[in-house]
Amino acid sequence: MESTTDVLRARAAGHESLARTYLVSLGGHVLLVAVLLFFPTGFFSGADPEIRADVMTISLGGALGPSQGGETALAAQPVQEVIPVDEADQDVWVQPPAPAPPEETIAVPDAPRMPSRDIPVESAPEEARGSTPTKGPELRQGTALADTGARGLGTGLSAGGLGFGGDLDIGDFCCPEYLSVMSNLIRRRWNDQQQQRGAVVMKFTVQRDGTLTDIVRQTGSGYLALDLSAERALRATARVPPLPNKFAGDHLPVNLTFEYH
Amino acid sequence: MRTLGYYAIALQAQAIGASETGAGGSVVEWVARSTPLSKTVLLILFLFSVASWGIALHKLWEYRRLERQTSSFLDVFRRSKKFSEVQSVCRSLVHSPLVGVFQAGYAELNTQLHHDADGGDPAAGSPRPTLRSFDALDRALLRASSVEANKLEHRVYLLATTASLTPFIGLFGTVMGIVGAFQAIGTTGSTELSVIATPIGESLIATAAGLFAAIPAVYFYNHLTNRIKIHLSTMEDFSLEFLNIAERNFT
Numbered sequence: 001m002e003s004t005t006d007v008l009r010a011r012a013a014g015h016e017s018l019a020r021t022y023l024v025s026l027g028g029h030v031l032l033v034a035v036l037l038f039f040p041t042g043f044f045s046g047a048d049p050e051i052r053a054d055v056m057t058i059s060l061g062g063a064l065g066p067s068q069g070g071e072t073a074l075a076a077q078p079v080q081e082v083i084p085v086d087e088a089d090q091d092v093w094v095q096p097p098a099p100a101p102p103e104e105t106i107a108v109p110d111a112p113r114m115p116s117r118d119i120p121v122e123s124a125p126e127e128a129r130g131s132t133p134t135k136g137p138e139l140r141q142g143t144a145l146a147d148t149g150a151r152g153l154g155t156g157l158s159a160g161g162l163g164f165g166g167d168l169d170i171g172d173f174c175c176p177e178y179l180s181v182m183s184n185l186i187r188r189r190w191n192d193q194q195q196q197r198g199a200v201v202m203k204f205t206v207q208r209d210g211t212l213t214d215i216v217r218q219t220g221s222g223y224l225a226l227d228l229s230a231e232r233a234l235r236a237t238a239r240v241p242p243l244p245n246k247f248a249g250d251h252l253p254v255n256l257t258f259e260y261h
Numbered sequence: 262m263r264t265l266g267y268y269a270i271a272l273q274a275q276a277i278g279a280s281e282t283g284a285g286g287s288v289v290e291w292v293a294r295s296t297p298l299s300k301t302v303l304l305i306l307f308l309f310s311v312a313s314w315g316i317a318l319h320k321l322w323e324y325r326r327l328e329r330q331t332s333s334f335l336d337v338f339r340r341s342k343k344f345s346e347v348q349s350v351c352r353s354l355v356h357s358p359l360v361g362v363f364q365a366g367y368a369e370l371n372t373q374l375h376h377d378a379d380g381g382d383p384a385a386g387s388p389r390p391t392l393r394s395f396d397a398l399d400r401a402l403l404r405a406s407s408v409e410a411n412k413l414e415h416r417v418y419l420l421a422t423t424a425s426l427t428p429f430i431g432l433f434g435t436v437m438g439i440v441g442a443f444q445a446i447g448t449t450g451s452t453e454l455s456v457i458a459t460p461i462g463e464s465l466i467a468t469a470a471g472l473f474a475a476i477p478a479v480y481f482y483n484h485l486t487n488r489i490k491i492h493l494s495t496m497e498d499f500s501l502e503f504l505n506i507a508e509r510n511f512t
Binding site for chain 2 (some may be wrong): 002003004007014015022024029
């Protein structure tokens with residue numbers, strides 16, 4: 001006959017192995033990792049993989065600029081830099097020899113005076129001609145960005161309070177002033193009075209000579225009028241100034257966002 | 262009404278060179294680029310997650326089978342006239358905790374009644390046998406309940422451990438990753454966002470992995486604990502029912 005303790009001991013002894021469920025769990029985790037491997041790149045970051053990463057992105061519209069009560073664009077102010085003067089072009093300033101002091105003479109009283117002669121002067125003597133002033137280092141508008149520690153408003157294109165705002169990070173692009181000119185040209189031909197809010201992302205390419213090509217709609221606003229207005233602005237602009245020489249590429253892909261408020 | 266001056270221009274060319282700085286890439290690529298310490302942390306979290314899911318799935322399956330058998334056992338127990346009939350079905354329902362309680366009570370009952378009656382079924386003995394110690398029977402049932410409760414709770418504590426520990430392990434990995442990022446900043450001397458963002462983003466994966474392991478563990482721990490409470494309550498109820506029957510028949 002089994003005693004109570006024997007029964008309890010037998011009951012307490014039996015524990016099932018977890019090997020099977022551990023294997024199932026491991027398989028599930030491996031499957032999850034495999035799924036992560038094939039996930040699209042922008043799934044977690046929310047970035048649209050269709051928009052190429054090497055495309056310049058500009059948006060028209062956005063936050064108010066300083067002239068409308070917004071914040072002054074502190075970031076990305078152009079800094080003046082010194083143009084280095086080539087060694088060969090530098091003028092060497094030669095010190096002229098000091099004139100020899102006149103010999104000391106003693107005036108002879110009652111000495112006969114030289115008769116005065118009126119010699120007409122027809123041209124200035126060589127010594128009287130002025131020399132070209134020495135040309136030293138000059139200042140010009142630089143392209144480096146001042147690291148003011150401030151982020152956010154202003155593009156750096158808006159210094160002077162033109163009313164531009166929005167985020168700015170022009171990254172490695174060499175010439176923000178060029179983008180300012182290009183954006184202004186497009187903006188002049190853009191009619192944003194559409195009585196409807198929305199944003200349209202247009203993609204186009206600025207060729208080396210300044211022509212706008214490959215104008216396509218990247219992301220629509222959902223309203224035909226807004227989409228057409230944005231496209232019309234680009235087609236009406238058709239040409240912007242040629243790309244700056246500092247820019248190495250032969251074309252500049254741009255994503256332009258038109259924001260309607 | 263907006264005027265022309267209200268137009269705002271924003272240049273966002275941070276995308277230029279983003280691919281060059283390595284800011285892009287999938288999660289797996291980020292993990293591949295992380296430091297050995299981060300990889301170790303992620304491996305530990307992976308093992309914790311595998312273990313906690315394994316335990317949770319095992320317990321869910323075990324409790325489901327246990328509940329089915331408990332229901333069958335109670336049905337048999339309440340329909341049977343003799344304890345010996347119930348004892349005969351116990352072999353096929355060994356996973357039910359009530360079977361353990363019953364077997365312990367039955368063994369104690371047999372032991373006590375064996376001295377009064379000469380063999381035979383204690384519940385059906387004639388002349389009527391009596392219990393020598395009702396408290397001893399109660400204690401036997403309590404012991405059995407305790408053993409069964411331990412079996413039910415076996416390994417469930419690992420879920421609580423995973424739930425409380427993994428977020429901290431993940432946080433540790435993140436902190437160490439950020440320390441490494443700042444050291445890299447000190448080395449390169451660059452404080453640009455594109456330089457800082459990538460290593461910090463990579464190190465935050467450890468925290469995400471910690472939460473990934475902890476959240477299911479918390480849910481399963483609460484769920485299983487609740488089910489254990491129900492089983493304990495069922496066992497207590499059954500013990501009282503067993504004692505009542507014993508008192509009615511053997512005192």
